[in-house]
Amino acid sequence: MIDRLEKEVDMLERHLQVLKMVIGNEPIGIVKMSNETGYPHHKVRYSLRVLEEENLIEPSSQGAITTEDTADFVDELDEKIDSIVDKLDSMKIEETAEIQS
Template sequence: MLEKIQEDISLASRHIEVLRAVASHQPIGIIKLSELLTVPQHRVRYSLRVLESSGYIRASSAGAMVTPKAEAMFLHLNEDIEEIIQILNRMKRP
């Protein structure tokens, strides 16, 4: 039952890792991101597609760049993760 949640968290973690790399090295392309993160190009491409469709990055001729939505997400990321951790802690057996 929790396997799907674990997979989703792992995927979200990769998306955030890609987004952080884009923010730090923008504009940046798939090949450079793949080398930087040591993640296969097809996975980087998928993360970029998800991030772009969600409005966190935009494509340019020089490579991916973050949007103001990504910058706002980074401001609240720790608090959002902490909320998730609290929910998971409430699920634990007493």
């Protein structure tokens, strides 16, 4: 159960790292992103596709570029992540809790 969540978080981390690269280096292509992040081309390509589906980037002849929705997403990102962290913290089982058999 928790393994699936960890895999999703890892994938989200990759998507956000790819988005950061586009924001900081637009336009940027798959090869450069792959070389700089260490992610294989197919994983970068998948992240780009996800980001494009979310309308956060779009392709251009020189590489990926941001869209008009990117800034709003970035502005709200920290708040959303903080909210998720709070939810996860509330799900922790305290060490002192006794497990009933």
